[in-house]
Amino acid sequence: MDIRTLAERELSELPLFDMTEWLARKGEYDPSFRLVASEFGVITTLLDHGYYEEASERIVPLLGMKVPAAFHRLGLALEVKANGKKAAKRRFRSFSSAVIQHSDLAEWRQAFKFDKKWLGLPLVVGLAAVALVFWPDSEPPVVTPDEPDEVVVETVTEEEALAERLEELEAEVARLEKENEKLQDSDEQKPEESTEEAPDTSTDVVPLAEVESLVQGKQYEKADRLLDGNAKVGQEQAVGFYRLLVDNKLGQADIADYAAYLESYPESGYKADVLWMKGIAEKKANDPAYRETLTTVSEMEGTYWAPIAKSVLEE
Incomplete structure (x- = not known):
């Protein structure tokens, strides 16, 4: 071989x-x-x-x-x-x-x-x-004895980290769904507005919960197709983040895309995640700005990416 x-x-x-x-x-x-x-x-x-x-x-x-x-x-x-x-x-x-x-x-x-x-x-x-x-040959290292020798386990790192991050964000998604329901109830009391918006909401709305599930399952292409629609009111930040994340996984995101998101949503709950992706993209592009970006991430105490950003900066 x-x-x-x-x-x-x-x-x-x-x-x-x-x-x-x-x-x-x-x-x-x-x-x-x-x-x-x-x-x-x-x-x-x-x-x-x-x-x-x-x-x-x-x-x-x-x-x-x-x-x-x-x-x-x-x-x-x-x-x-x-x-x-x-x-x-x-x-x-x-x-x-x-x-x-x-x-x-x-x-x-x-x-x-x-x-x-x-x-x-x-x-x-x-x-x-x-x-x-070492472990005996009959037992693969670190794999339980009843598992096959050729078992494939997905890597930890960004996928695992994002899975953990996504779990933390489930509560936020649920909150956004409730806020959206309240807004829709409010819109139903305005006949003229609701009749105009009905076609869009029935066909073009991004199903955020389904997108989140697909991303957790690493089905990025399917998630990408669902993200072609419009974000529900109150879910713009979340939908924007998942668009960036999916584009990142499919190799379609540019540094400018991350910068645009941060400019649009400077207080986003996904800020640390977007800054991390931006810093890594800058590093891969040999852009010295990555140090400033990752320094910002490293100073965001309590976030998952802070200690990892510090480690990358210490290389």
């Missing part, structure tokens, strides 16, 4: 959520794992935004710890994406013999054409070390 194809497959199939949970559990009684668990959350966020070089650098300390082979596979995949095959091979050869000989790294050994005899250590020693450090 081509090395880049292998790297892409690893990044899409490795159970990052389970790996994060494994680190969190270890951190409950080991302070060193508590620190790397926090760092791993930053790594997955960087990965989700395509910052492979930064993510590859940050995972290095983790690769020197007693962790499941899945973390080493992730480290190799990130290094391939960041610096190519030669750099990844150097990282692979820096691993301990126990890691190199582990069955979960068989495809990487084959990709690098790495002969076990080059290790210079007896195979039995490596296997004994594997038994102490």
